[in-house]
Amino acid sequence: MNFLSLFVLLPLLMILALFVARNRKQILGIMVAGSTLLVILAAFLAFHYIAARNSGNTDPMLFTASLSWFKPLNIQYAVGVDGVSVVMLCLSSLIVFTGTFVSWKMVPLTKEFFLWYCLLSTGVFGFFISLDLFTLFLFYETALIPMYLLIGVWGSGRKEYSAMKLTLMLMGSSMILLVGILGIYFRSGATSMHISELAQRTMPVEQQYFFFTLTFFGFGVLGALFPFHTWSPDGHASAPTAVSMLHAGVLMKLGGYGSFRVAISLMPEAAEKLSPIFLILTAIGVVYGAFAAIRQTDLKYINAYSSVSHCNLVLFAILMLTQTALTGAVLQMLSHGMITALFFALIGMIYGRTHTRLITEMGGLMKIMPFLGVSFVIAGLSNIGVPGLSGFVAEMTIFVGAFENNDLLRRILTIATITSIVVGAVYILRTIGKFLQGPLQDPEHLKLDDARWHERLAIIMLIAGILYLGSFPTGVADIISDSFGSMLQVAK
């Protein structure tokens, strides 16, 4: 067993340590220590991965290891990474780290909050390192149920309703995914559930249609596939800040990752044939999410619908099935993950001070909280896709890659999704204008304080990530597109 399993072991150890922690200092200490170790581990992994690739290693998956787990079903605990996994692991560790600092003052039941938060992280990290279908699905499911308790207990607004709706819809999609996974294993005549082995066998094409639909649907709902995205706005709005950050920033990316790792790479023929339908749905999702965000007055709902739009763009790019578009999809996952995490963090900080999320009730906050205000502007600009920030890099790559396809439908849909950039500009600039600039709405707000040290740390780390990806994207893009090169080879 190699060091990749540390990504799963560390959060589990954090859970054990939290069980015996006795006061707030110990709890926060464990969380900070653990999440820092995870960031260091992710950086270590990235470094070694790049070194291995530079020394000429061209295996599709690196650092692989496997243990036989349930022999009757040929299930193994198999781990391994390629470029995309490394990037996603780095994103997850960054969000877990910043989420810890954003939840610095979480009360009541701080210990239980962080316990479920760590279980959620275990699921996320385990998902990205898994190479066996069962193990991947196990970690995918592990990341689901902590959401119910995190939203239901520590959330706000209509938390019970949102939590139940989110859990039922996501469990529903993952149960459909289960049927898809069983179909992939049994119908392709494979002798193990390992993804590399399954990729070498092909299912008969007629059966592929059925199981591709199930599998893509299963992952897609988590990726906010239109029209099954309805769990997302309420879920994100009612969730506590760190949970929204983790969910919108990372969990929704599990859907995108799973759809190409499982659905597309294992059933490529069906993916080609059925992509028009899903492309239409995701394109509608991109435009619909953007327009819906214009109508919102609650900051969290604006960001939630914006996330729906961006996550549909990820699925849209994945379905284009060209190397550039797939690279763009992962860049978008990375970029949007950081942007939306930053957004939710800032919204949570502002809500904690003004106790309102409605932009109609706030105004002129830029002068009162300059740090938070400027960070919000940066986040907004990267959301729109201003060059120099990560949003531009990702969206540009997606649209160029999508346009590579010759056929008319894809080009029309690409043009349709490009319009979402304009709509994005509308709701972002309007929001910023209304509550950061403009006249002061509530004199009580004059007394509010700016960001504290733990909040500044989280914000600065996320902005640094956005700036790095926006200004120096080549390194990251190369790691990603190399992995897709080999994956598309195998699929052909």
Add this chain to the structure above:
Amino acid sequence: MSYFDHFMTMRSEVSLLAVILFLLLFDIIAGKKGEKYFQPVAILLFVAHTLLNLVPAAAGESFGGMYQYHPVMTIIKTMLNVATLIIFLQSKHLFDGNEMKNQRGEYYFLTLCTLLGMYLMISSGHFLLFFIGLETASIPLATLVAFSKHCKKSAEAGAKFILLSAFSSGILLFGISYLYGTTGSLYFAEVATKLTVNPLQIMAFIFFLSGIFFKVSFVPFHLWTADVYEGAPTNVTSYLSVVSKSSAAFVLMTLLFKLFASYLHEWQTLLFWIIIVTITVGNLFALRQQNTKRFLAFSSISQAGYIALGIISGSALGMATMIYYIFIYLFSNLAAFGVISSIESRTGKTDIPDYKGLYQTNPKLSFVMMLAMFSLAGIAPFAGFMSKFFIFSAAAQQGYYLLVIVAVVNTIISLYYYLRVVKAMFIDQNGQPLPALRTDIWNRASLIICTVAIIFVGLLGFILDMIEKQSFGI
């Protein structure tokens, strides 16, 4: 084979009989002075019996083929033993109060008698032994259901159970008589070779299965379940829902695989529809329940439907995953019943609305109940997730994708009602939650065993492997 060898193939039955007789004599002879030692002695003896019968032996038969032994039966009997042991640990409190203080001996004696009946049912190779086992398993159970002498609901439940049980056994016997009439033998091995698809035998087959479906509580033979589970004392309910149901499910599987192998197509079609109806009806009725015991009754009806997914596959993988599923279901259900029994014995409350805000006063009990609900719903990373995944794989392997989709949709529906209990305990606010309870040490031991099992057993790969080595298919 000498008589000694004959009895030695029946090791588990002989040792259980020895325990039963010893307890009977102890209860009669020890009198008032020995009363307080009775329960610890009973539990210790039963642990000894379980440990004696842990290791599977080679397959064999005795008494001319009447008694069959196959190593997989040791696995299932050990599971029943573990479940009964946990229930004994949870029943310690029943006899500490005034209500049932003179009924100790009867409780253990009757429970172990039903267990002996189940052993005989599982290992039978002849219809007569099978029927003796079935009746020995059912009649004392009716007495146990009516055990709370001063509670009207208990008496009503007992009456319903014995009447329906007798009726089902009668129909089952009728089926057996026709099978005997058309094949001329009562030995399973001989009847299996003489089965042809003729209307009289099919009718006998349906009647026979109806009797067993009653015990497993498939729909539409489930109408007794909710009332009997609600009326019986909680520990008897847990015995019914776990031990009685799983032994009947296992018997159903072995009979269908060995005796009715030539009717494969017929019983697969039959089970196909029964699974769809059972899981769905069980789930839909559970949605409306407010009483925890009725709620768990309907939940166990739909769990029986999932168990049947392993049976319908007809393969060795199906048998292995079904046994694994029962193993995990046992711990999840007993954890839930342990919590309910603890709360009921101290406060007398069994409704879900009464559990609101339980986390504020009883965090550990709420945690155990939450684990039990999550495991029953099939939520990762708890054991219930693995057992559901594996049993769905067994059905999918044989191509029953429609059944898996129905099961999966119903899992989502079931998640709603299992989460409702969790919501009541953790999320709902309550001005007057149930007071902080102190569960007695025996019940606490049983809950710790169940909790450890739910969290860790799913992660151990060797258990499924061990079960699968001994399993056989058609």
